[in-house]
Amino acid sequence: MVHRVGIFALGALLAVVAGFWLFADGGQGLPGAGIENVGQQTAGRSVALPEEVAGSSSAEDSVPPLPRDERISDIDVDGSVRVDMNGNLVLDPSLRRFLDFYIGLTGDQVHGEALRQRLAAEMRQRGISAQVQLEVLEILDDYLAYRGASEALAVRRSGNVEDLQAVLDELKDLRRKHLGPDVAEGFFGAEEARLRLMLDRQRILADESLSGHERDQALAQVDQLLPEFSVQTRRRSEAVVSTSLKVSEMREQGASEEEVRAVRLEAYGPEATQRLSRLDEQRAQWQSRVAEYRRQKALIDQAGGLTAEDRQAEVEALRVRMFETEHERRRISALDRAGDDGA
Known part of the structure; x- marks a missing residue:
């Protein structure tokens, strides 16, 4: 059972890793809070501002629509643009989700300029300072370059943990090359650490040299390093897989539907x-x-x-x-x- 659950979990991990480069369509996942301002909004680099940033909110009507706008008519913007108490742009997954949301509305790279104008208009409407807008748009350019470069890795499919580790290492290097260490860490750092621990778990599950007790001890040590929500999510997933396998085996052995129902009630409610x-x-x-x-x-x-x-x-x-x-x-x-x- 341990190995069957481990194989299933590795398949789930493959899907998670694939999500690093196969980006969500239009950010239509969990709705977020849009643009969030925290503290002052004065920090930034002193450089000439591009036209879409320098414009006023009255120019918003002239901003071209994005091809997939109709898909978000009834949902909120996912992610946010935040600044800290000193007016510095916060580099975090929320900013990455904000960019992904609008990138997803373009469908392709042809609408890059329309995307920039749209982002600038959204930030102007919410009172984000021009300098912070500029920084976000510069990050957007780097992020688009990273996404394009990472697509080459999407064709690499393997169930081997070591191959997955190699892909994650390449992605980490690629992110820091295109985004710089600060943005890359803010966008992906926590996710990279969590996935490395998940790969460590798969190595332990696949190690046939370990006894049951040794395996449990090694898994417990890895779990201590995981954030609590990841541990709970993994436990729920493993419980679902284990129950599903048990139900399949029961039916193969001729169990009644009432017996199946009793097992499911205990596991799922x-x-x-x-x-x-x-x-x-x-x-x-x-x-x-x-x-x-x-x-x-x-x-x-x-x-x-x-x-x-x-x-x-x-x-x-x-x-x-x-x-x-x-x-x-x-x-x-x-x-x-x-x-x-x-x-």
Whole structure:
């Protein structure tokens, strides 16, 4: 069980690491607080200001829209631009999320100038000083360069912990090269440290030379270095994986649905158990419909006197009769092409 859970956890870790370079689409995750001003807003470098920063809020109407604006009509901006009590820009993950949010609205690099103008307008509207605006836009340019450079790593896929470690090391170097040490640490430092500890856990789980007691001790030492929220999240994930594996094994051994329900109740509570039961019912209904569809399709396939065009038309008509939505019909068509049983 330890190794099966460890393999699943490594898959989850792969998804987390992939998130370093496969960026969210439009920042449509957790909504944030927009622009936040803390203390004075006077610090910054004394340089000439570009036009989009030097403009006033009255110029906001002329700012070009971004291609994916319609996707955020009913959600708040994720992330924020903050300054400390001395007026210095705070370099933190919230600023990174703010940039990601608006980068996600462009869709590609063609709209770089529109993106700069949009960010400047958003910051002007919230009273961010011109010098801080300039610093944010300079970081934006560096951040876009980093994102472009990091895309080459997205094609590298491996379940090997050492390969993942090498990719993380390359990303760390790439970030500091493009962003500088201060911005890179503020944007990614905590995340990098957490992922390194997660990789350490995977090495321990994969080390077959360790006894059960030695493994538990080593894992406990790693967990002491993790932030509490990471420990709790990992424990919940492992509990879900463990329960799912247990349910699968119980069903293979002929356990009743009441026995499965009792295990889920103990692990998840009544609400989640009820949702899982509904999902089980929906899955069973779908598989039953697929089985009946396959039976009737086999009769069409075996029928004599039909041309290929007539046979295909009969199959299409069968799909329309048995599957109500276009999504279901596309799904059954894909299963037909794959020769799948719909499970």
